[in-house]
Amino acid sequence: MAGVTSIEVKETLDDLSEQLRQAETSTAKERLQVLYWLKQENAPSISVIAKAIGKHLLRLQVIPSSSMPYLP
Numbered sequence: 001m002a003g004v005t006s007i008e009v010k011e012t013l014d015d016l017s018e019q020l021r022q023a024e025t026s027t028a029k030e031r032l033q034v035l036y037w038l039k040q041e042n043a044p045s046i047s048v049i050a051k052a053i054g055k056h057l058l059r060l061q062v063i064p065s066s067s068m069p070y071l072p
Helices: 013-022 026-039 046-052
Strands: none
Touching: 013 026, 026 046
C-alpha cells in the first residue's frame, strides 16, 4: 500500500457493527472488521491490523465498500 496516507470508510461505525453481526462468512467478517478498525477515530496502523487478522502486510488489501457483499 505504498503511498496511501489515508483511507476513507463511508459507512458509519454503527452500520459496520450491524453488518459485522449479520455477516455469515469468515471473509465478510474479516473485511468488515478491518473497515471497522479503520473507521475508528484512533485507527490502528495497517501493519497492526494485518497482524491482528493473521495476514502479512503485503497481503492485506482494503476493498472499496462498493465491492463488499450486501448483507441484508
